[in-house]
Amino acid sequence: MYIEIDNIELGFGGKQLLNGVYLKAETGKITAVMGANGCGKSSLLNIIFGNLDPRHKLIRINSTPHLKPLFTYRGMVKYLPQHSFLPTHLKLSSIFKLYEVSWDEFTEEFSFFSEYYNSRITEVSGGERRIAETYLIIKSKAEVLLLDEPFTHLAPVYIETFRKILRQEAKQKAVIITDHLYSHIIDLADELYFINNGCTRLIKDPAELEQLNYLTSR
Numbered sequence: 001m002y003i004e005i006d007n008i009e010l011g012f013g014g015k016q017l018l019n020g021v022y023l024k025a026e027t028g029k030i031t032a033v034m035g036a037n038g039c040g041k042s043s044l045l046n047i048i049f050g051n052l053d054p055r056h057k058l059i060r061i062n063s064t065p066h067l068k069p070l071f072t073y074r075g076m077v078k079y080l081p082q083h084s085f086l087p088t089h090l091k092l093s094s095i096f097k098l099y100e101v102s103w104d105e106f107t108e109e110f111s112f113f114s115e116y117y118n119s120r121i122t123e124v125s126g127g128e129r130r131i132a133e134t135y136l137i138i139k140s141k142a143e144v145l146l147l148d149e150p151f152t153h154l155a156p157v158y159i160e161t162f163r164k165i166l167r168q169e170a171k172q173k174a175v176i177i178t179d180h181l182y183s184h185i186i187d188l189a190d191e192l193y194f195i196n197n198g199c200t201r202l203i204k205d206p207a208e209l210e211q212l213n214y215l216t217s218r
Contacts, residue, residue, distance in 0.1 A: 001143055002026035003048075003061050003174055010043055010054035017043060018054070019198035025144070025174040025191070030166060032189035033178045034203075034214070039195040041178040042082065045146045048176070049079040070144070078142035082149055084129055086121045092132065093117050101139045109161055110135070127153055134162060138169050145169070147177040151184045163188055182206075182215060 008021035018040045025031035033041050046052035048059065050069020059066050070077045086095055092113075096103045107114045110131060121129055134150045151159045166175060166188065179185045186192065192203040196212060209215045 001062060001174060003059065003144055005044070005048055006058040006060070007056050008044065008047060008054055009056040010040065010047065010052070016198055018047075018195075021195070021198070021200045023176070023193055023200055025176050027143070027174050028171055029190035030170045030175045030177060030185075030188055031191040031193065032185045033176065033193050033195065033200075034180070034182060034185070034209075035195035036214075037180050040198065041180075041195060042148050044195070045079065045148050045176065045178060048144075049077060049146055051079075075141055075143065077144040077146060078137045078140045079146040080134060080137040080148055080150055082152070084121075084126075084133065086129070086133055086136075088120060088122045091118050091120055092124075095121065095132075095136070099136045099140060101136055105139075106132075106135055109165070110158075127155070130154060131158060135165070138162070138165055143173060145173055145175045145177075147175065149179050150177065151179060151181075159184060182209065 003025050005021065005023045008018050010018040021044060023031065023033065033044060035041055043052060047054050047057055048070065050071045059070065093103060096106065103117065113128070113132070116124055121132070124132070130153055137145060137147065150162065169175070177185055186206060193200045194203050194209065194212065194214065203209060206215070
């Protein structure tokens with residue numbers, strides 16, 4: 001399965017943010033979107049998911065245009081936003097059942113969560129909450145994963161664990177991931193797009209990012 005996002009145009013208050021954006025992602029590959037803060041990475045994911053309606057957009061799945069928001073198609077897409085989204089009144093055990101994700105497999109990777117089985121999400125730290133949220137989205141049964149800066153505020157050891165899990169899950173899912181820190185995803189991505197001046201550019205060689213004065217500024 002492959003998904004194409006084409007002719008995206010988005011502006012706010014008379015200012016053009018995205019202009020003629022194109023991106024393609026497919027099952028078996030991790031597609032990364034990079035760019036400076038404020039360049040439109042999060043907006044692009046919201047457009048793909050269906051939370052944001054731009055001036056123009058064309059979304060195709062296996063060459064077939066999809067006019068309805070992708071989140072309305074059951075099992076099609078899951079989106080990890082930068083903000084917390086899990087229901088605060090539910091216990092973690094209930095949330096994992098709701099998402100149909102194995103708690104036992106989760107605690108094999110993150111053993112310190114074993115004591116939180118009957119805890120509400122508000123009873124864990126912000127970093128622990130982000131780990132649970134990221135895991136639930138990555139391990140969901142969706143065909144397309146949209147991950148908005150999933151590694152932010154995570155310790156390096158947990159970033160490496162998620163990189164390993166992502167490589168495994170990407171074998172049967174199309175993954176689109178954003179980050180403004182190239183070191184997190186540049187060697188994880190099979191395809192790499194860079195947003196600059198509202199347009200996407202497919203990066204074939206990391207040296208191109210140096211030419212765009214992106215790597216040297218970080």
